[in-house]
Amino acid sequence: MQIKTIFAGFGGQGVLMMGYSFAQAAMFEGFHVTYLPSYGVEVRGGTANCTVAVSNEEIASPVASQPDYLVVMNNPSLMSFQTRIAPGGAFFLNSSIITGRPNRSDVDIWGVPTAEIASELGNPRVQNVVMMGAYVKMTRIVSAESYLKSLKSILGTKKKAAMEINRKAFEAGFNYIE
């Protein structure tokens, strides 16, 4: 098994953190994993993305020719990546701001209104973790426990309040999607 996911959105939406937290969770579960961030002449408000590969054997290339999953937080990223997704794969769309629909009929499409859900929780900054709740539930690559463990190690033990709101965001996304 080898699964590649591209996480993409505006710089500032936390897409690199989404990929990193997921990659670390997969490492905790004993998978081989690579995390490749986009870097370059990035600007605030520009697009950012990262590719995470998870496999039970050595990963040849950290680059994804055909990602199995696309987690897309904004319209421009949907335009950039929608043709690359593998047939039978799945989109996770931030339906709060993505107005377009993917031009693909051979994939699953899951919409998550991350902004609305995060606002209900009282913190718009946790939209990315809301999305991760939906992603972790539907992809079943890592367990919710491993993901939360990864999140905890990123946030550190000092920030209890931050962990609490992120845990709530994760659960809200997890429970939203069926």
Add this chain to the structure above:
Amino acid sequence: MSDKILIAGNWAIGEAAIRAGCRFYAGYPITPQNELTEYMAENMRRAEGGTFIQAESEIAAVNMVLGASAAGARAMTSSSSPGISLKQEGISALAADELPAVIVNMMRGGPGLGNILPSQGDYFQATRGGGHGDYRTIVLAPASVQELADLTMDAFDLADKYRNPVMILGDGMTGQMMEPVVFGKPRPRRYNEKYVLKGAGEGKSKFIRALILDALRMEEHNWKLVRKYRVVEQNEVRFETYKTGNARLIIIAYGIAARIAKGAINRLRDSGMKVGLIRPITLWPFPAQIIRDTAERIDRFLVFEMSTGQMIDDVKLALEGKGHVSFYGRPGGVVPTPAELAKAIVQEYRR
């Protein structure tokens, strides 16, 4: 499992260097290796007796490393392509002075300032000495973050063993990418302290110099270096073979390009095409013998580089006219996908 951490390549080099006893780092910022300088700035102070200097230029940094090395420190500098060009004078001096040092080059697109994306255009510069004069630099080409960590530790040992500069030749992608790493246990440092300059003290004065005006003495020094290089060629060649057993076509690629090649090979193997890989881990000394031996039973080779074709020269030299060598390259910072490379391989395979 708890000692396994998810870490970016540039950081892994820094951590491995400190664990290996590197106690002097001087560098000057350049993308895509800034995270290494950043890591050393933050972490060298953890190391007892550690010194971090952000130098005023790349040339200053490499010469500070030369000084630290002459004083007996395990010393390292790092940069990316244009910055490595600036360091060549110092690398040539390190080779001439027979001083150990580790130089990291996380290659980017070139020539000139080029861009900041992953590339492999510095192969000639790295393996042919790079600076002026008759010398060689040991060149290690890691293909994963784990290997970056392991080879960084090895680089310091090799530098001490041969009293020679060792280059770690990575690229923007291996530097930026994160993978799980378990840091190995560094071996105790073994080196002959006799050359180290310790300031005024007992005994005869000693000096390290590379200005040898007498022709015969200079020639003697040149041949002495060559004898050392022959020993390196004998002892230090490293490579990996991948699915070469029943292969009909062999890909030769190093570093991140070899990772992409493995991806392509796995795709092709799934559709029944017998393709394998030889991955040089040391670029100098180059694994010529394994390529020559492989040519006894397989006569088709495809060299894949993220350049316009440089290592292909070494492959041809190794083959001594045997076999058929083709080339696929993407220079300038383009990183092809395994699918794209697979297409190029299929064309060659079906020929």
